[in-house]
Amino acid sequence: MDLQEVDSMRGRTRYQLVAVVTVVSLILTACGGQDGSPTPFPYTAPPAGTVSPIVVQRTPETGEELPLDGAIELVFDRAMDQESVEESFNVWPLVAGSFEWSDTRTVSFKPALSLNRDVQYEVMVGPGAKGTDGAAVDGSYRFGFRTVGYLEVTQVIPALDSSDVEADGVITVIFNRPVVPLMAVSDPLDGELPDPLTLDPPVEGEGEWLNTSIYVFTPEEAMAGGTAYSALVKAGLEDTTGGVLEEDYSWSFSTQPPEVVWVSPAEGEELVDVDTSVRVSFNMNVAAASASEAFLMRVGGQQVGGQTEVDGDTLIFTPTERLSFNTVYSVMIGAGVQSTAGGEGMRSPYQWIFTTVPLPRIVATDPADGETNAIPWTNFEIKFNAPIDIDTVLPNLEMTPPFTPTEVYTYFSSWSNTFSLNFPVEPSTDYEVRIGPDIADPYGNTTGQEMTVRFRTDWYDPWIRMRGPGYIGTYDAGQPTQLIVSYLNTYQLDLSLYRIDVAQLM
Template sequence: MKKLISLVLIFAVYLGLISPIVLPTRAQVSRGKTASPNMNETMQNGLRFRLSEGAEGAEKRTTTPPTAGEALSENQTVNLLKRLPEVKTEAEDQKDFAKRQGSLPAPKTGKIVNAKFPAGEQRPIPNQNSSDTLEVIRFSPAGEVGLAPDLNVTFSQPMVAVSSQEETAQNIPVQLTPQPEGNWRWLGTKTLMFDALKRFPMATKFVARISAGTKSATGQILQKELSWTFTTPPPKVEMMIPQNQTTRRDALIFVSFDQKINPEAVLKTISVTSAGKQISIRLATEVEISKDESISYYVKNVQPKRWLALRAINSDGSTDNALPADSNITVTVEKGTPSAEGPLTTLKAQSFSFKTFGAMRFVKSFCDYDENKKLCSPEGSWQMQFSNPIDLKIFDKSLVKVEPNVENLDVVPSGNTIVIQGYKKGRTAYKVTVDGALRDVFGQTLGQTAA
């Protein structure tokens, strides 16, 4: 047996050594003729070429010299050119050669006058004409403005000499009441600007006055006193949380404004009501805010000192279920709400509303997100709406049953709605049921099957 195995191995090794010699490749046998079909056989005209394996002696092949050509005669050339389409010309094709008019003349040398700058002697003001009057050309802001970053006044005559800002800042002909933190500075010799340190305070009425007899740098005099006012707005509510939502009965309420406020003072102008009844409230503590992920997020993303957070309380001061169940809650920032920046208060009430949760129940069903649609299309989706938001963390698609079966059924919960998608048959009545074990975010179950 061992001898037989040895003979087989020796034969296999021998066969492997001589196979490259005994079995030449098809390309070698065909001597440069490729075995693959010609891809250009179907082409009637055009360039044709053949790709094949290299063969010995290719470097010794003779090359075909180019065919000797003869130049065309003049008549033959003319006849050949006549076969080309006529070149279309336009009126703008022919233009004169563009050349520059010429070089500029060389600059002339001037007389150098040596003088001291600034001049030592005091010279009179040029073009002084006391008969001309001084006027205020324009000023801003004026009237009711949403935001006032600075104040500008432009005169008809120069008011200061060209000098440093420190010297010109001593000549301020405008009186501003009240005057916030900032600096007066001249933009040139005719425009005066008050640059507020931050901006003009909100909820404030400002009065600017330029007295009669104000004199310009060239001697002109302002004949009449000029005064104007501008007003920045009182507090405006920017963000209200929760709004148009279903919430817990001990939820925090968050309100932010467009300017700084005093939370204790604003709280006195806020009312929380349900069915016409007043609900007691207080400011939320820092600990309560930090425990509420939603409210703490908004607190970090608004400007400081522009918000307040409050909550409802029971008669004994506790907060458990302080808001009535399954009720519409209205929060009103009443007229007269003060600002921490100025004395003006709001002129009208600002309000928003939300709803507290009740028992988890089925509300209605519809298709294609159209509550008025009576017939559903096979390609559309179905929606089942509930009274409270669904707990997405523990939702199980097996709670939803469809009869008859829908191909590629997909059940997606979103907020207080379940969306059902899949391939439905036309002219077929389907029945959708939701198990009573469906749970909302408040820990309540549906209790009974909804269909």
């Protein structure tokens, strides 16, 4: 082999290499760039006066997800050359499939295998696509779509790892896609909808779909207080578009333990009935045994005896004996009270005090004894330190000048423990009220106080009023003019008559 033949072989080798590289380059240009995305075809403007075919409808539409077994459909504005359309049709990532024409304008591309889930695809119809009239597509037609993705849980209530959740609350799961179809509650298929939620420890209750993507579970009874719960939505749950929950979704939360929310008598309350029972309300139903054991009522360091009764979320303690008058009592609910379902007990003790009603006493009168300028339309009021039996008041009252029972009106204010006597009072008059000792409280205890209250009412405030037809009167200048004036406690009137001009009047 001589040098000329070697050079000739080298030349053929370079030519073959260049040819191979050129072919590969053309394939990459047709199929897309190195990153897998489609490369637009070089644009060649159609001949002047040509009306190019356009796509007037497509499936999937903008924003629509394509099912994994779905087909891509294009509808043109005219009859198309089927072979040129099929040769110019490309999908990235590359997808093998077949074409079907339902009419001369409509082509459907059906992938041979299911598409990949939650993947972005690009479709391009190149400029080689032509109508049967010979007009080519102007440039290329290109659009993207995404296949049906995964069903996901986007929010849960109670939230992940939340604590002190109300035991009588509901559990809500919110999905990113419609899991059930929109239907009426009366629809017979409503009872066949999925119940995706599982709780541990188990909770009896009822679930419902608030809408197509929000599931709400309502416990039949309150969950156990102070208990950690695990919630699970199992993988495999499908939505109405074909999306699937890829993995189990689980989270946990804990309910609040029992706590005191209301007591009677209230904290610091005074004038408490000596025949009262003590009531304690919790935020949930509590175990009778643990609540009764935790209750303790004391006076002066000694425990008060009585009976405890627990009804649901309320404890009632009834003392064996009547409470003492004017005495401070302390009550405590110890820590550890459990709900009826068990779980963590009440974390901290709850304590409060109240004071019972004192024996009855008169603490003030209005008007007071010795007052000389009492309001002439005043009531006579007696203020007590405690509630009293109003039927015992009037028989223990005498007044000078006297009054008859039909002339008076009485009223007792339980808010201020004040007895009011409304009587036909006169101005500038001396009154004497004698109060007897047998005014009693509801328990029969009497004040034992005999009192005499003397006071004098003031006179009525002076006043005058001119009697006329209104703010402005019209009088006859040719006749004697008289002006009528009403007055009280007024001994002299000085009147003046003067002119005013129109400007002053306006």
